[in-house]
Amino acid sequence: MSDAKFKQIAKTIEARIDSGEYPAKFKLPPHRALAYELSTTPATVAKAYQLLVDKKRVESFVGRGTFVCVQASLSEVIQPADDEQDYNFSILQPCLLQNLSPLRDAMMQATEQLNTQLMGYTEHSGHESHRLAGVVWAKHYGLIGGNSDNTLLTNGAQHALSLLIHALTEPGDTIAVESLTYPGIMAIAKSAGRHVVGVQLDDEGMCPDDLQQVIRLNRPKLVIVVPSHQNPTGITMPPARRDEIANVIAANNIWLIEDDIYGFLNPEPIAAISNRIPQLSFHISGLSKAISPAMRCGFLKVPDSHIAVLQAYIRANIWLSSPLNYIAAAQLIESGEAFQLAERQRQTAIKRQQMAKELLGYQGRETGFQLWWPLPEHWQQERFVMEAKNKGLIVSSGSYFKVNGEDPHHIRLSLMAISSEQRLQQGLIMLRDLAKSEFVMNPHF
Numbered sequence: 254m255s256d257a258k259f260k261q262i263a264k265t266i267e268a269r270i271d272s273g274e275y276p277a278k279f280k281l282p283p284h285r286a287l288a289y290e291l292s293t294t295p296a297t298v299a300k301a302y303q304l305l306v307d308k309k310r311v312e313s314f315v316g317r318g319t320f321v322c323v324q325a326s327l328s329e330v331i332q333p334a335d336d337e338q339d340y341n342f343s344i345l346q347p348c349l350l351q352n353l354s355p356l357r358d359a360m361m362q363a364t365e366q367l368n369t370q371l372m373g374y375t376e377h378s379g380h381e382s383h384r385l386a387g388v389v390w391a392k393h394y395g396l397i398g399g400n401s402d403n404t405l406l407t408n409g410a411q412h413a414l415s416l417l418i419h420a421l422t423e424p425g426d427t428i429a430v431e432s433l434t435y436p437g438i439m440a441i442a443k444s445a446g447r448h449v450v451g452v453q454l455d456d457e458g459m460c461p462d463d464l465q466q467v468i469r470l471n472r473p474k475l476v477i478v479v480p481s482h483q484n485p486t487g488i489t490m491p492p493a494r495r496d497e498i499a500n501v502i503a504a505n506n507i508w509l510i511e512d513d514i515y516g517f518l519n520p521e522p523i524a525a526i527s528n529r530i531p532q533l534s535f536h537i538s539g540l541s542k543a544i545s546p547a548m549r550c551g552f553l554k555v556p557d558s559h560i561a562v563l564q565a566y567i568r569a570n571i572w573l574s575s576p577l578n579y580i581a582a583a584q585l586i587e588s589g590e591a592f593q594l595a596e597r598q599r600q601t602a603i604k605r606q607q608m609a610k611e612l613l614g615y616q617g618r619e620t621g622f623q624l625w626w627p628l629p630e631h632w633q634q635e636r637f638v639m640e641a642k643n644k645g646l647i648v649s650s651g652s653y654f655k656v657n658g659e660d661p662h663h664i665r666l667s668l669m670a671i672s673s674e675q676r677l678q679q680g681l682i683m684l685r686d687l688a689k690s691e692f693v694m695n696p697h698f
């Protein structure tokens with residue numbers, strides 16, 4: 254049997270899956286029938302089916318046949334959900350109920366401070382006091398060297414990532430990221446025609462040796478690192494690893510984006526990687542995770558060489574982030590209340606991690622918004638996500654965070670989006686029971 258033949262048959266079947274001719278859960282024809290249709294032998298078809306099993310496009314059950322796997326789409330599984338009806342384990346947001354009334358008060362006060370100057374098209378780099386609030390915020394969690402000139406205001410961290418990817422790279426360029434990463438980074442890169450390449454992770458975060466290897470082989474223009482409570486794995490880079498990454502970046506003279514949106518979750522501040530290489534790094538922080546994603550307040554510290562160019566990008570993009578939000582944000586930071594709210598989120602995360610550990614019997618991280626949960630072997634990831642969804646449990650498949658390499662066979666669970674602890678507990682019990690159960694294929698398919 255020629256190798257080319259069975260691979261070709263596998264491709265034909267994949268094309269049928271992709272076109273919807275063979276939909277999810279569809280039972281593939283018996284070997285003999287497809288062999289007849291495609292003028293080949295049953296053994297060649299069997300080998301093609303096995304290849305598709307390995308690629309996780311289909312799955313085989315002894316005595317029942319081979320079925321098309323369920324592939325859930327990203328928008329289906331990472332979504333805002335109705336807190337009353339669904340158990341939303343998919344969105345990494347803070348526990349909003351806790352922050353509702355302080356945020357309301359801050360917004361009310363902000364509207365009182367609004368004057369005709371702030372209502373108009375103010376200077377596009379934003380009000381100096383708002384930039385200074387960003388300097389204070391980032392400094393509190395380990396960044397040094399920020400000032401009101403080199404700190405820019407963005408509409409959240411996602412906006413900062415998008416600006417930087419567009420400003421620092423060209424279509425066709427490569428960006429190095431952690432091999433499991435925040436899908437928002439991959440989405441920007443894809444829409445902008447940039448390639449992403451994954452760098453291995455270990456228990457301390459991005460591996461410096463592999464970063465060096467990736468730089469040598471793939472020549473990325475830019476490296477993006479999430480150093481604290483990394484999304485999705487929850488890993489936090491210790492200081493020594495941060496130094497090693499800074500050394501690799503400096504030795505190769507390339508750009509670093511340090512997305513420290515979860516830095517406030519560290520029990521003690523950890524010095525930013527950017528402190529070591531200020532002229533090569535762009536540091537992102539913000540209030541979405543500590544206070545509310547609705548504030549859309551991101552703070553971006555940039556090298557002096559890039560202040561003017563990035564200000565011009567912001568001006569061209571959005572002119573200016575809404576000063577109204579920044580009045581409230583600055584007031585929360587200046588009064589110290591923002592830090593108290595962030596600390597309360599951290600404490601809630603610790604409590605919820607403990608609850609998840611007791612109910613799921615799995616030791617995740619001590620703190621952090623998410624649990625990177627290994628799925629029992631008998632479950633296929635996408636199938637688990639869909640079965641969970643049928644029960645109102647919205648979870649994220651590990652495959653959505655994969656840049657390259659092996660399928661992670663994990664589920665990412667956000668422990669903070671469900672407001673009530675009681676509902677969180679119910680949801681975790683339902684997930685535990687589902688994970689323990691055997692999947693039974695609907696006999697009517």
Ligand SMILES: Cc1ncc(COP(=O)(O)O)c(C=O)c1O
Binds near residue numbers: 410437512546550
């Ligand atoms: C690593 C990382 N960066 C950025 C963001 C987006 O943050 P923002 O809501 O401030 O745009 C997220 C959200 O999940 C994230 O996990």
